[in-house]
Amino acid sequence: MPSYALTVGFDLDMTLIDTRPGIRAAYEALAAETGTRIDADLAVSRLGPPLERELAEWFPAERVPEMADRYRATYPALAVPPSPALPGALDALRAVREAGGRTVVVTAKYEPNARLHLDHVGLAPDAVVGSLWAEAKAGALREHGATVYVGDHTGDVRGARAAGAVSVAVPTGPCDAAELRAAGADVVLTGGLADFPAWLAAHTARGGAASTRA
Incomplete structure (x- = not known):
């Protein structure tokens, strides 16, 4: 790879x-x-x-x-048909590409259905890995070299930490900002993915492109 x-x-x-x-x-x-x-x-x-x-x-x-x-x-x-992209999703993936990076979706969802969702809303990550939850996501994140993982659940925070990746959390799912911080998220984007491009620009400017927690 x-x-x-x-x-x-x-x-x-x-x-x-x-x-x-x-x-x-x-x-x-x-x-x-x-x-x-x-x-x-x-x-x-x-x-x-x-x-x-x-x-x-x-x-x-x-x-x-x-x-x-x-x-x-x-x-x-x-x-699949009634499920829209969340605000900022397209711009978040675009920001990674514009920074010269690569995106991978790692999800607990059955992978074929995850791909259908992404195709339906016009999101095109470089890779998709399904049927992984919480700490089990770490193996896929390490395999793909992910140094940042973005998620909405405390399980996503645990997965990022297990992979040695920076945990970026968005409170757009079942877990609020306080829960995500308590779980150990490195950053919580209270405005959701709309805040991600600016955060990424600051992160890469600090030399964080290849950094890990470990």
Whole structure:
């Protein structure tokens, strides 16, 4: 893999894309199909962890794998079209490229569905890695040489720290700024990704393109 002076990782759900409308629709369809009560509004209020963890709140453990397969099968048609990019997402990826860098999306979402989301909203990272959560994201971040990881969840902060990357947090998901700081985020962009290009310019000006926490 080529060496880049700057590689920035991004989470997907509630960092780059507001997947709540689509995920709500997918849960509502699964509830209707199975006759199982699922509080879709509650489910989308705590996005971040793997799908199976949320499904375990509504189905017996032995049914979770089957329900995960069914959810993922209906996801492209139900969840991708209504989910928009979050404000500043396109400019955030563009800022990395204009700085001569590379972008990688590392997400807990099933990778084929993550790619569909990105294509739908016109975001084109250099790489996408799915089905990784919290500290498990560290391996992919290290493999791709990411020295910065941007996410909205305390799990993303833990993943960045485990990878030795600078943790940049945005309070656009289920975790507020105080929670993200308490989890150890190096910086919290209170204005969301709209604040990222200016932060990145300052970071690279300080020689932070290839820096790590470790």
